[in-house]
Amino acid sequence: MKKAQFMEIEGRSFGYLALLGILGAIILVALGAWYVMEHHGHYVTGMNNAIVWGTPHIFAIFLIVAASGALNVASISSVFNKTAYKPLARLSGLLAIALLAGGLMILVLDLGRPDRLIVAMTYYNFKSIFAWNIILYNGFFVIVAVYLWMMMQQSMNKYSKPVGIAAFLWRLILTTGTGSIFGFLVARDAFDAAIMAPMFIIMSFSFGLAIFLLVLMASYRWTGRPLGDALFQRLKNLLGVFVAAVLYFVLAYHLTNLYATEHHGIEAFILRDGGIYTQLFWIGQIVLGSLLPLLLFYHPSWGKKRSLVGLGAVLVIIGGLIQLYVLIIGGQAYPLEIFPGKEVIESSFFDGQVAQYTPSMWEVLLGLGGMAVALIMVALAVKILRFLPTSLADEDVDPHHSA
Amino acid sequence: GDAPAPEIPKAKEKATEEYGCVAPVEYMRKNHMDELMHKRDDTLREGIRTDKFSLAECINCHVTPDEDGQFASFGEDEHFCSTCHNYASVSVDCFSCHRDTPEDTDYRHSFNVGNNPHHGKMALKGN
Amino acid sequence: MADFETPELREYPIIPKLKEGVMEHSKPYVAKVQFQEALGFPGELVDNWEEKALEKLDDLRGRYRSLQVYLDSCVKCGACTDKCHYYLGTSDPKNMPVARQDLLRQVYRRYRTFAGKYFPKLVGAKDLTKDVLDDWYSYFHQCSQCRRCSVYCPYGIDTAEISMAAREIMDTIGVGQKYCNEIIGKAATVGNNLGLPEPALADTLEGLEEEVEEDTGVPVKFPLDQKGAEILLVTPSADFFAEPHVDGLIGYAKVFHEAGVSWTMSSYASEAANFGMFIGSYENMRNLSLRIRKAAEDLGVKRIVFGECGHAWRVAYSFLNTLAGPFDFLDPNYPVPQHICEFTYDLIQKDKLKFDKSENDHMTLTFHDSCNVARASRMGDKAGGQFDIPRAIIRAACNNFVDMPADAIGEATFCCGGGGGLLTDDLMELRVKGAQPRMEAYKRVVEDNGVTNVAAICAICKSQFTKVLPYYGFGMTDIVSVHQLVSEALILSDAPSDDTESNAEAEA
């Protein structure tokens, strides 16, 4: 088999500069939005004392979850020894770091006191799953960076497998940790479920791979490097499996909830009475985000068209965002059950009412800014360092490939 | 000297006879931040409410009215803390929460701990 | 084969551990008195050489900003240490570019800086002793002035500049290098480095004309001293007879023929290579360049084109205008001078050349970027043209082309190991060891991609490859000229019909 040759992209074309320009502009606008939020305070956002985590958190958690999933391809190659994926491993690691950075940027900028980032880094409450996550995220950066180093420096290649395994385990823990942020919220009916952690893991596989697939398609198309069909189909099929698995977990989650009486309220809310949340759940998450992509992926002829598969991946991403929206915002909108067996008929603090939330422009811009940060990091990194193989044509990638 | 220097307003009264402030002035100039930080943890986390190094007390004593009886706020150069802090380009966020002027009540914030007139007055009333 | 070991080629480059002094013995022959004096240098080591050397150093510092800035600015960051092919191939620490510079810098510091005068130990300053001079002679003749180190140095410190200065200093105190100085002498008197006089040249070219006509059935001309021709071709003299150089020359002739332009070579300036650069001598470089100007004026040409030669192209591209300009008597529509690759590339762009690529199908090629072309000059009107244009030509003429690993091509290319006036048999050990990084990269593509041949556009590279390839177990004929590929694949439009051509082939 030919050794994969990695090469920086040329990065002088108008298209590339335009891409950087656009992403840069988005980031600037996002920083502007952040400034508005910071300068005035969070009152300019749609968030309030009931919906305390809003759109920024949707984006942030999406990116963080996807980050861990983006590492999947690398894990498959080093941990499970699938050589066909080896040439993709570097991009996979890079994307993982970039997505995590983008997500964390949003989280940090949304803090009430972002200027106290240093406090967050120096004061730890080790009982807090959140504090653990800070450690997990920082560790993820380090471990994936080391992993990339091992892969990229030839004399270090021999260590890439053990480090790859470490990275693999680490990111499983990391996603478990992210899922547990919600799983540990005993007071919230929507979140208090053990299935949360595994569900987040499988969501991470799906979101991460969808983004990976799109980035791969874009970078190979725009740089004019060949990307083999067999490899592409393989990735697509894998994504299909993940999407189906997420669907399965969503099903299991709601079924188990329906089984437990105390969760009937929230289930009825999401599945039937929640208005916008119900619509988002059925139309956005289930139809657009799961069924339609599955159809696109497995349809005998659509599944062969790259543009349609790409569309499917985009839908997976949109569906993922919607899923998190339903889960996080919907979960908070559903009123807290403070007085079981009683109905709140009057409260100066809106007890017993479905909480109102309308995303503000600033929050959405900040969220998009995080995505742009992730993408610009990738775009810059592939120009500066050797992440992308010069060819991913099937005959260059897979020794057993038969045309 | 000829060099520009901060014009630090005089304190309202003396905390201690020996050195005026709650600790030697030399020491205060260099170390008030550490003492304040330390004090804030003591107060908040332990409930220790002595007045030495209490921020409220600093303000009480140091932030004094001008001729018109007006108090400068931290945003203005004349505020006791700002005189130095602006001079030395040190920003603090304390006053985004804390009052930067004395409150017009002496509610348990006059200096001497032992003589606090309120001590004991509020023992569980109606219960 | 020799009394040294050929270095190993590994799967990927490994930076060697230091082995001090292993190349101290490597010294080229010293130039004889008459050659020294011919160039205006003292015949042998002068008495007060220490003083003279420092004087020359001061003179050069005053004349070259590069030298002054480079002597002051190095922070010993070490970025260049593993970049020199001679260090990689020999493990001798004094072949690390910064250590090579330090041979001169230590003296500069000792005599010309405050710290060096009063605290020599502290800053590593050293007295100028015979030992130091010996080191100079050894190690400044282990630098091929390839500028690879300069690419990586944060301040662009170019060891080539230091080597040139050091060689000039040595020349002025009477220790010159035989190979360079003899050649400069010949080029300055006869017109080319080999000392071929006009009749011999004419003879050779006539032979070539016959050979080509026999081969192709087309009367491709190789004109010499033809007044009024449009183009003056200046090419390295190796092109006149050595393999594979001469195949390149045939390629140029075919291209000119196909383009239908009139051209000529000059017996007065029958050499592209300018060894004046290797010894850092502005004056000698200028002398040789003026010959080209004179030839162009005498022959009344409109354009000057240079043949395939790396450092010749550097002098031509970067310095010719400075040394022998202005060339306002030439056609202003063309750059002065032009590289033969630029010329061919233009024709390809305009679709004026037709190729039968299959003629080169027996080869899978890779391209060796010659260091002086890659890092010290350019082709075309865009930055990076020196990389793209030759590759575009190869691709136009061949079906199978693969690049060597990215760390060994382009601006990062490794010198062939024979540049900078070191292409002499007395430095064989150095040349073989210095070729190791290039050979390692070549081996990579030979093994991974089935590459069979390497093309180059430099006379020194070609000669050097012919010599060192066998040391590493490759075929001596693996090296080809770029215009040799052009020559093979070019379809001459006035060629006789297929039948006659194949007849001619059969006869040959």
Added chain:
Amino acid sequence: MTNKTYNADLSRRHFFSKAAAAAGMAIAPGVFLRQVHARPAEQAATSEKRWGILIDTDKCAKGCDSCVTACMNENGWGEINNSEEHSNPHQKAQWIRKVTVKDKQTGHVQSLPLMCQHCENPPCVDVCPTGASMKRADGIVLVDKHTCIGCRYCMMACPYKARSFIHEDLEDQKVVAPRGKGTVESCTMCVHRVDEDGTPACVEACNADNHNAMYFGDLKDPNSEISRQLKQYGGEQLRADLGLNTGVRYRGL
């Protein structure tokens, strides 16, 4: 059922209280009071006490919100200084609120004040990444706003929606209750008063209005009014199922 966990917990300190009571017996009642309750300013709060509030919903008057107003006045939030002028009602801080509930089966309507319950096992403290949410030795749950980064995770975790986030710049705060943009806050059980041997403002106001619906005191002291009330008439925790062992108890729910 709820009281069981509560009492089990109290038993830890039972010994001390008994000893203190025994010691107090010999001395005049007035002095006794001061000794038990007064803590010198330089002494840290101890776990020998656990401060709590008992709310008698039967006594809590409909239409009354004196406790809420008192809290505002004491701590400087709400409409008394209109500093949160930009925030919408959903965004404004609310340390204590009046809630009226109706029993779904009986239709019985009750009203009660709701504030931070000062849980013994506070989820807000567990989740806080920096440790800014914290529980003092004497059971008062506070936000150390000096290290609060405004992540709002504690708000997600609190089952009672007891916490508020400050959505804008504030001015003219009370000396005793510094508050500012970007941090989270909640009822402090008027810790500044408690430390000075005082009673929370809300309790004081309720009593001042002669509703007497609130009792404040040391849950670990069996002789305190609140303990005696609880012992005699009982009291419930909100969402007792969560096992948080709240410091605020309700009676009559």
Added chain:
Amino acid sequence: MSALSVTYAILFYAATLLLVVGLVRKIALYARTPAPLKIPTTPAPVNRTGVVLRMVQEVVLFTSLFKATKWTWLFGWLFHLGLLLVLLRHLRYFQAETWFWVDLIQPFGKYASYAMVVGLLGLFARRIFVDRVRYISAPSDYLMLLLLIVIGISGMLMTFVTHTDIVMVKGFFLGLLRFSIEPLPSDLLLLTHLTLVALLMIIFPISKLLHAPGVFFSPSRNQVDNPREKRHLAPWAADLEK
């Protein structure tokens, strides 16, 4: 006017004089010395704008170093970035009215000192552990790093551990700028810091620290690659043509 203030005032006047005179002389030398030949190294820009861009990249990002060795780049860049922020933060001692951005970077500058010192320690470690770099290092190379490390650590100790009277320090330096000698705190850390800073200023123009101005004068980096289009002739070379 204590003896201490006077001593340090003299020290700083002398150091400043040596620094300025030394640098001006060197820079004038570089500027005056002609570069007779075009020797820009690939990737050579073909116009002035390109050169400016290249220089900015080199100075801000250390692009060549990045190509060369990633570790040295990492530590070197960390150090220089930290140094830059720290120095900008130090402007507050020299301006009666600080620029608003000097106020803005104060908090970052504080932590930049970590970047600076970590970078320096990394560079130091490399000098010790990489055999090639050890070979080319003279004692001064180690000392230079140590000097900066000690300056950095003494500064950090003042910032994070035992404070000094900043207001008085500022008064002293504002005084120097107005040729008046004001009192200076007599903390050992501050005095160490200041002594070493003065030493740094003194050796700057006579050491490898000349790389800072040097990089701007390096012909292989600052020349335009247009020798065919434009004839480039040094004065002394022009004389040869006469």
